[in-house]
Amino acid sequence: MNAMDFPSLETLYRDELLENVIPFWLEKSQDRDYGGYFTCLDRKGDVFDTDKFIWLQGRQVWMFSVLYNNVATKPEWLECALRGGEFLRKHGHDGNLNWYFSLTREGLPLIEPYNIFSYTFASMAFGQLSKAAGNTEYADIARSTFDMVLSRSSNPKGKWDKSHPGTRSLKNFALPMILCNLALEIEHLLDREFLMKTINTCIHEVMDVFYRPELGLVVENLTTDNQLSDSFEGRLLNPGHAIEAMWFIMDLGERTENRPLIEKAVEIALRTAEYGWDEKYGGIFYFLDRKGYPPQQLEWDQKLWWVHMETLVAMLKGYQLTGSPGCLEWFERVHRYTWDHFRDNDYPEWFGYLNRQGEVLLPLKGGKWKGCFHVPRGLYKCWNILGTLR
Numbered sequence: 001m002n003a004m005d006f007p008s009l010e011t012l013y014r015d016e017l018l019e020n021v022i023p024f025w026l027e028k029s030q031d032r033d034y035g036g037y038f039t040c041l042d043r044k045g046d047v048f049d050t051d052k053f054i055w056l057q058g059r060q061v062w063m064f065s066v067l068y069n070n071v072a073t074k075p076e077w078l079e080c081a082l083r084g085g086e087f088l089r090k091h092g093h094d095g096n097l098n099w100y101f102s103l104t105r106e107g108l109p110l111i112e113p114y115n116i117f118s119y120t121f122a123s124m125a126f127g128q129l130s131k132a133a134g135n136t137e138y139a140d141i142a143r144s145t146f147d148m149v150l151s152r153s154s155n156p157k158g159k160w161d162k163s164h165p166g167t168r169s170l171k172n173f174a175l176p177m178i179l180c181n182l183a184l185e186i187e188h189l190l191d192r193e194f195l196m197k198t199i200n201t202c203i204h205e206v207m208d209v210f211y212r213p214e215l216g217l218v219v220e221n222l223t224t225d226n227q228l229s230d231s232f233e234g235r236l237l238n239p240g241h242a243i244e245a246m247w248f249i250m251d252l253g254e255r256t257e258n259r260p261l262i263e264k265a266v267e268i269a270l271r272t273a274e275y276g277w278d279e280k281y282g283g284i285f286y287f288l289d290r291k292g293y294p295p296q297q298l299e300w301d302q303k304l305w306w307v308h309m310e311t312l313v314a315m316l317k318g319y320q321l322t323g324s325p326g327c328l329e330w331f332e333r334v335h336r337y338t339w340d341h342f343r344d345n346d347y348p349e350w351f352g353y354l355n356r357q358g359e360v361l362l363p364l365k366g367g368k369w370k371g372c373f374h375v376p377r378g379l380y381k382c383w384n385i386l387g388t389l390r
Helices: 003-028 054-070 075-091 116-133 136-151 174-185 192-210 239-255 259-276 305-322 325-341 374-387
Strands: 047-049 109-111 170-172 221-223 360-362
Touching: 003 054, 003 075, 003 374, 054 075, 054 116, 054 374, 075 116, 075 136, 116 136, 116 174, 136 174, 174 192, 174 239, 192 239, 192 259, 239 259, 239 305, 259 305, 259 325, 305 325, 305 374
Parallel strands: none
Antiparallel strands: 170 221
């Protein structure tokens, strides 16, 4: 691939976002009777379940707010973002910003606020929506929810933690990873000193704690004293998580003008892609065991949409920031696999779940975990990066 390809790739990613994926969610997902969004959508976009999941409600609010703030001030984009934002404001929490996991269509709580990521995506959503709508209440919700996330960061599940205390206490990579991104997402709402302290803590956790130089890889779980654990959870690798985290770290490296940090993140992303790639069938494995044992997750060898979208962003950003030929080679490889296997050539939006061989496992376009986020965010990020490479 050479630089002459970048303009056509830029057009490809832009058009896919604005002419295929975003119109799908605008048309198919909005609940015009009760507010919020349907996310359980079949291949054609018909609703097959009406439950509403806080992660996906918040992510869609964020996506449409970002488009309104950064691409074009289209009234229908703001209206869509507000439809989700107002639904979340009224129904998404218990009155004290403890965010539920899921709701009925009408907004009645189904699952209690056990999941810290309901909080992170709510904060992310209201941070961007406050910009789009110019609404100080939304900004307050974003700030207050972010404070709650930080206050729970050492014990994210709180009273809902199912593990017995003291026997094998583990901490998980996902929260410090998400905080790397969330801190920049709501930077405009935070005191600068507080922001930089938070950023430095996140960088330390990801790059000095969960990244293990003795493995050359990022692990998903560690003991609370930062040691490797020889257990199912302790051996678990999630290549997509690690690669996604590395583009978050690249963003923080840019923000703090830390060139060595960017280069280290690129190196880890490349090594993780190499480790996680399925040499037999192509694509990146969902889960792996760092010792090569059988993972406990039965879906370990599936190929998931978000893993590949995040890898596209990471490799393109790595190339943009460092000129790494390896990043460009990996971008080309993953681009080819992703567009060949996840894009639906007959109906809008993309498939999410493939088997190891790359065949469609579930024909849904949205569900309990897949919503208006990784595909459009990935397309949006790649489009913007490609625009700088012309």
